Amino acid sequence: MKKYPSLIILVCTILATSLSCSTKELDNVFYAQNTLSGFTNAPETPQEKAGLIKSIGFDGLEGFGYNDFFALKDALEREGLKMPVNYVALPFEADGILNDSVAFQIKEMIAASTDGEIMYFTLQSNNFKDEKEAGDQVVSRILRELSDYAASYGVRLCTYPHINTYCETVAHSVKLAVMVDRKNYGAAMNLCHLLKVEGSEGIDMKIKEFAPYLFAVNICGADDGDTKQFGWDRLIQPLGQGSFDTYRFVKLLIDNGYSGPIGLQCYNLKGDIVEILKGSMKTWEEYKAKSRYSN
Numbered sequence: 001m002k003k004y005p006s007l008i009i010l011v012c013t014i015l016a017t018s019l020s021c022s023t024k025e026l027d028n029v030f031y032a033q034n035t036l037s038g039f040t041n042a043p044e045t046p047q048e049k050a051g052l053i054k055s056i057g058f059d060g061l062e063g064f065g066y067n068d069f070f071a072l073k074d075a076l077e078r079e080g081l082k083m084p085v086n087y088v089a090l091p092f093e094a095d096g097i098l099n100d101s102v103a104f105q106i107k108e109m110i111a112a113s114t115d116g117e118i119m120y121f122t123l124q125s126n127n128f129k130d131e132k133e134a135g136d137q138v139v140s141r142i143l144r145e146l147s148d149y150a151a152s153y154g155v156r157l158c159t160y161p162h163i164n165t166y167c168e169t170v171a172h173s174v175k176l177a178v179m180v181d182r183k184n185y186g187a188a189m190n191l192c193h194l195l196k197v198e199g200s201e202g203i204d205m206k207i208k209e210f211a212p213y214l215f216a217v218n219i220c221g222a223d224d225g226d227t228k229q230f231g232w233d234r235l236i237q238p239l240g241q242g243s244f245d246t247y248r249f250v251k252l253l254i255d256n257g258y259s260g261p262i263g264l265q266c267y268n269l270k271g272d273i274v275e276i277l278k279g280s281m282k283t284w285e286e287y288k289a290k291s292r293y294s295n
Contacts, residue, residue, distance in 0.1 A: 024254045026291035029261040030284055031084050032277065033218060034064040034072075036266055039273035046075035054079045056277045062087055062263055066105040070112065083117060084261040085216050087160065090121040094128075096138045107149060115154030118215050118261070120188045123159060123166035135166065140179040147182035158186040158215040161193055168197045170206060174213045186215035191249065192235045192265055195227035200244065204252060211256035219246055220265035221280075232268050238276050239264060240283030247287050254291070 032053055036042045043049045046068055053061045053076075060082030063069050073083050086109060091102065098106075110119065121143075128135025143157065150157055159173040167173055173187035187210060194203070221237035222244040223230060239246065250262065264280055 024291070026250065026254055026288045028254070028259065029059045029082065029084050030264070031060040031062055031082070031261055032058050032264045033266050034062040034087070035268075036273060038266075038268050038270055039276070040271065042273050046072040050075040050079045050081060052273070052277075054081055056274070057281050058264075058277075059261075060084050063109075065089065066109060069109050073112065082114075085118045085120055085263065086113070088119055088121055089124060090142075091124040092139050092142055093125060094138065096141055098142060106146065110146075110150045110153055110155050113153060113155045116156070118156045118158060119150070120158045120160040120216055122162045125166045128166065132166075132172070136176060136179060139166070140176055143176065143180045143185060144182060147180055147185040151182070151184050156184045156186065156215050158188045160188045160216075161190065161197070163193050163197050168193070170194060170198070170210050174210050177213050187213045188216040188218075189214055190218040190265065191246070192218075192220055192222060192232070192267075195222055195235050195244070196230070196232075197228070200224055200227050203249065207249075207252045208256050211253060211258045214253075214258055215260050216263065217253060217258065217260065218263040218265045219250060221246060221283075236265055236267055236269065238269065238283075239280035240286075247290060250287060251291060 034049070036049065043052050049061060049072065058081070061072070061076060063072060063083045063086030065086075065088055069086065076083050088106060088109070090098075090106070092098065106119070113119070123139060125135055125139070128138070143159075147157055159167050159176050161167050161170050161173045167176065170187060170189050173189075177185055177187045189210065219239065220235075221239050221241035223234040223237075223242045224244040227235060234242070264277075264284075269276055
């Protein structure tokens, strides 16, 4: 009896398995950044924010420092939502010692965080604006100490590159992650700051190089071109708007192994918050569907 049918079935099975393994669907946690105040009808209380985010379909909402951290976390948990990341400013100076109140607040938030949650830091320093080598040595010791503290709670930390702060580029964020040398310390990438500070050229190579270090990524609609010269109105748009191919940016990330949370940048957006967030969520769902069939 000929065995060709069995051979054909075996080959087809191998090919199907290979194709399915190479296809990476977009199933990352999708949250909204907690910069909602620019909208005409923005929610004000933690309860209102949590209710709105749930009604639109987001997985959670970013925390925004210490002031309403506990109230917002409680409101999100009541709605069955997450606080995947918490945005925290971390000032440091030449002595390498954190201000007592800052250290207390950071450690209190870490201790109250859920296993797997992320705290990302915008670094601020008056002493090391032009002396990054010395500054990196100082701040990496601070970050290492915080990482060791966070590890016992299962919390991950990373540096958030932000224009006009000590760390403005993804490359610098990754460098600090390497210097800290802890499994629970990584880097973050925010599309609008990447475009503003570094431009749109070479993004593919940056994603391939930096993806293994990334713990958090934020996206938005944006225009392509000479992005360093653009204002925020062109660099932060509702998802699905603008000439920059944000879907391709996201797909490159997941194809290079990124599986962490993805946030929607909302800073300085204007108009009706419900319509804009619904429109961005619709685009996100289209991204997810497209990723299932793109390979």
